Amino acid sequence: MTLDVADRADSGIRAVRTQVCELHAELTRYGLVAWTAGNVSGRVPGTDLFVIKPSGLSYDLLTPDAMIMCDLDGNKVEGDLAPSSDTAAHAYVYRAMPHVGGVVHTHSPYASAWAARAEPIPCVLTAMADEFGGEIPVGPFALIGNDDIGRGIVTTLRVSRSPAVLMQNHGVFTIGETPRTAVKAAVMCEDVARTVHLARQLGDPVPIGREDIDRLYERYQKVYGQR
Ligand SMILES: [Zn+2]
Numbered sequence: 001m002t003l004d005v006a007d008r009a010d011s012g013i014r015a016v017r018t019q020v021c022e023l024h025a026e027l028t029r030y031g032l033v034a035w036t037a038g039n040v041s042g043r044v045p046g047t048d049l050f051v052i053k054p055s056g057l058s059y060d061l062l063t064p065d066a067m068i069m070c071d072l073d074g075n076k077v078e079g080d081l082a083p084s085s086d087t088a089a090h091a092y093v094y095r096a097m098p099h100v101g102g103v104v105h106t107h108s109p110y111a112s113a114w115a116a117r118a119e120p121i122p123c124v125l126t127a128m129a130d131e132f133g134g135e136i137p138v139g140p141f142a143l144i145g146n147d148d149i150g151r152g153i154v155t156t157l158r159v160s161r162s163p164a165v166l167m168q169n170h171g172v173f174t175i176g177e178t179p180r181t182a183v184k185a186a187v188m189c190e191d192v193a194r195t196v197h198l199a200r201q202l203g204d205p206v207p208i209g210r211e212d213i214d215r216l217y218e219r220y221q222k223v224y225g226q227r
Helices: 005-029 087-096 109-116 126-132 148-158 179-201 210-222
Strands: 038-043 049-052 068-071 076-078 102-106 164-167 171-176
Touching: 005 038, 005 049, 005 179, 038 087, 038 179, 049 087, 068 087, 087 102, 087 148, 087 171, 102 179, 109 164, 109 171, 109 179, 126 179, 126 210, 148 164, 148 171, 164 179, 171 179
Parallel strands: none
Antiparallel strands: 038 049, 038 102, 049 068, 068 076, 102 171, 164 171
């Protein structure tokens, strides 16, 4: 028996709903969010749809069925609750960056402290070169309510190897091929934001040379992990 197209789309949607729901537990596990201020979304493969957290719902109450499905203009197409207030920014990223399969937003404290100063996090740790391929850049100040946040994320990340951007005076947005890799980038962003902050308390962190950053990034992106 073969699944028809509609059945395949249904099983894909179910899988993304479950994955996006479960990944919110990582935001609390790693201390990236206070109250409900953080969200994960995931593109439904092969469709013009993505799944995102509902607005204002406690992380403890999230279920796969509570997740909201939206089109790439950010309009709700399935779900009982209102989608996250950051839905327009997520939708803009999916429209503009077809390779992106997952987007995460947090106000994680150390990274947001860099955002509050509009200061990029310099690449002074090999783990940063591995994951981000250089500094973590700052995106423009933007108010919620139109496409300004989404546009700021995309214009900043298009000219960077980093999957994370610090939106000025706001917080972190990360992208990934999957929702899980976007969550990993959010976790790693907060980790290096904290470490570089600590390093600066006692002196000036030593930059890593461009060629060494390139070598570390190449190796990590192509060779590291289970292949
Ligand atoms: Zn925010």
